[in-house]
Amino acid sequence: MKIQIVITTSILMLTGCVVADMDSSNYDYVSWIQLFQKPDVSCLTNINQRKADLYTCGVNPLTNLDDASWSLNGQEPGETDEQANAKRNHILNCMKENGYKVYDFSECGPKKSPTGLCPN
Numbered sequence: 001m002k003i004q005i006v007i008t009t010s011i012l013m014l015t016g017c018v019v020a021d022m023d024s025s026n027y028d029y030v031s032w033i034q035l036f037q038k039p040d041v042s043c044l045t046n047i048n049q050r051k052a053d054l055y056t057c058g059v060n061p062l063t064n065l066d067d068a069s070w071s072l073n074g075q076e077p078g079e080t081d082e083q084a085n086a087k088r089n090h091i092l093n094c095m096k097e098n099g100y101k102v103y104d105f106s107e108c109g110p111k112k113s114p115t116g117l118c119p120n
Contacts, residue, residue, distance in 0.1 A: 035108065037118060
């Protein structure tokens, strides 16, 4: 009888620990372009200027930065991993040199619960 209680209790305890947050919207984060914010304008970064700066910093000018699937993790056709990493690092550093704060996705929060740091 004792062993049956221990087993039942163990199963109940494990069940509580294993069940995860299944709401997929909790993991829906802002787009890449929103990670670049001018800190001196209280989260009202000029969207058109940000795009121009990203293109100047090395983003392919044919890239649609309004496309939610755009990211700095992509590779151009024929580009090696090393070349893609170097390009991404160059763009990130260039944007910082242009006065942008580059936030991490976790700093922006998921769309369901934004922090307010990456609004546009």
